[in-house]
Structures are given as structure tokens and as C-alpha cells.
Amino acid sequence: MSNRIQEIYDRLAAHFGPQHWWPGETPFEVMLGAVLTQNTNWRNVSQVIESLGREGLLSFEALDALPEEELAIRIRPSGYYNQKAGKLKRLFAAIREESADLEEFLGQDALALREKLLAVKGIGPETADSIVLYAAQQPVFVVDAYTYRILLRHDLISEEAGYEEIQEMFLCKLPSETALFNEYHALLVRLGKEHCKKSNPLCESCPLKGL
DNA sequence: CACCAGGCAAGTA
DNA sequence: TACTTGCATGGT
Numbered sequence: 001m002s003n004r005i006q007e008i009y010d011r012l013a014a015h016f017g018p019q020h021w022w023p024g025e026t027p028f029e030v031m032l033g034a035v036l037t038q039n040t041n042w043r044n045v046s047q048v049i050e051s052l053g054r055e056g057l058l059s060f061e062a063l064d065a066l067p068e069e070e071l072a073i074r075i076r077p078s079g080y081y082n083q084k085a086g087k088l089k090r091l092f093a094a095i096r097e098e099s100a101d102l103e104e105f106l107g108q109d110a111l112a113l114r115e116k117l118l119a120v121k122g123i124g125p126e127t128a129d130s131i132v133l134y135a136a137q138q139p140v141f142v143v144d145a146y147t148y149r150i151l152l153r154h155d156l157i158s159e160e161a162g163y164e165e166i167q168e169m170f171l172c173k174l175p176s177e178t179a180l181f182n183e184y185h186a187l188l189v190r191l192g193k194e195h196c197k198k199s200n201p202l203c204e205s206c207p208l209k210g211l
Numbered sequence: 212c213a214c215c216a217g218g219c220a221a222g223t224a
Numbered sequence: 225t226a227c228t229t230g231c232a233t234g235g236t
Contacts, residue, residue: 022217087219123218126219
């Protein structure tokens with residue numbers, strides 16, 4: 001196989017099966033989770049999302065109207081809560097100023113949407129792409145720490161490889177399909193969690209062994 | 212106890 | 225430009 005990127009996907013898909021990834025009932029929940037999970041375990045994030053849901057605060061309108069200090073208190077278990085409250089408030093303000101509602105904001109062309117997300121202080125490439133792919137359901141590839149570590153361990157990139165460079169590897173070697181990019185990223189995270197941890201440098205049972 | 216988790220921005224030299 | 229540090233909780 002000349003296409004290593006495709007080969008990796010095929011192996012992971014065969015080994016793990018469908019991932020049904022990014023638990024989230026609505027695009028708003030997905031967007032919220034994308035910010036809250038920055039450098040943070042998903043367990044903590046889902047705890048916050050559940051408690052917000054119980055209080056009826058799980059909507060753009062509700063959280064947009066909530067003062068930043070109150071928001072910070074309610075997202076506390078997700079860590080970095082003061083910073084994240086500021087990020088969310090700036091994101092909500094950008095959406096309100098740009099569009100009539102969240103649906104219209106997320107319905108923009110993927111490239112334009114990505115640029116507008118990146119313009120918000122506190123939203124970097126991974127968070128922006130996660131929102132474009134999982135909330136807006138448009139085909140961009142999300143690169144995260146697992147993607148980097150897995151590709152590095154299998155000698156497919158150099159240590160100096162940057163975000164866009166890694167992203168481009170996937171974009172140019174795969175058909176541009178939302179469902180595929182969604183599943184592929186989910187599979188990389190699954191592999192990372194189970195076989196490619198920092199403390200687990202070489203893994204005999206890695207499904208990608210012998211590429 | 213130390214280390215890690217689905218990052219990002221700001222400060223330093 | 226290239227490193228380093230701050231942000232912070234909860235699980236292993």
C-alpha cells in the first residue's frame with residue numbers, strides 16, 4: 001500500500017470498530033465541550049455538561065446571558081475555569097455579533113468558520129477544527145496530541161512537524177468526507193488512550209505494529 | 212506522592 | 225524566533 005494514512009485507518013477500523021464519537025446531544029454541547037476539554041480529561045468535562053443540563057443552562061442563549069463569574073463557578077470541575085469562562089464569553093459574543101443564531105454561525109463555509117473561530121482569543125487550531133468537524137459537521141481533519149504522538153512513534157512525521165503540516169497529510173491522502181474524518185480522529189484517540197500513552201513507549205499489542 | 216488529561220496565550224531572552 | 229511558564233481540576 002502506498003497510502004500509509006489509508007492503511008492506518010483500515011487497521012484501526014478493523015481492530016476497534018465504529019466509535020460513535022463526540023458524545024453531545026446538540027451542536028451547542030459539542031462546541032462547549034470542545035473548549036472545556038482543552039488539556040483536560042473528558043470525564044471532568046462531561047460532569048460539567050451534565051450539571052449545566054440539570055440547571056437548564058445548556059443552550060447558547062442561557063450561557064451567553066450568564067455573567068462570566070457565574071459561568072466560571074459552574075464549569076469549575078473542568079479545570080482552568082477562569083480562563084475557560086473568558087474564552088466561552090468571547091466565543092459567544094463573536095457568534096452573537098456575527099450571526100442571527102448559532103445555527104447560522106455554524107452553517108458558514110468551513111474555511112470562513114475556521115477563521116472566525118481562530119480570531120477568538122483562547123481558541124486555537126485544534127479547538128477550531130473540532131468545532132468545524134463535530135459541531136458544524138464539515139470535513140476538516142482534527143490534529144491532537146495523540147495524533148502527533150502516534151505518527152511520531154511510527155516514524156511518519158518528524159518531531160518538528162507543526163499542526164497544519166500534519167493536518168495536510170491527512171487532507172491530501174483521504175477523500176474529503178465528514179464521516180471519515182470524524183471516525184479517523186476518534187480511532188486515533190482510542191488507540192492513544194489504550195496503546196500509545198506517554199508512559200507506554202513501546203507497545204507489543206499495538207494494532208499498527210509492523211507498518 | 213507524581214503524573215496525566217481530546218490547549219492556548221503570554222512572557223522571556 | 226525558540227523556549228518556558230501559567231492556568232486548575234480530578235483520576236490513577
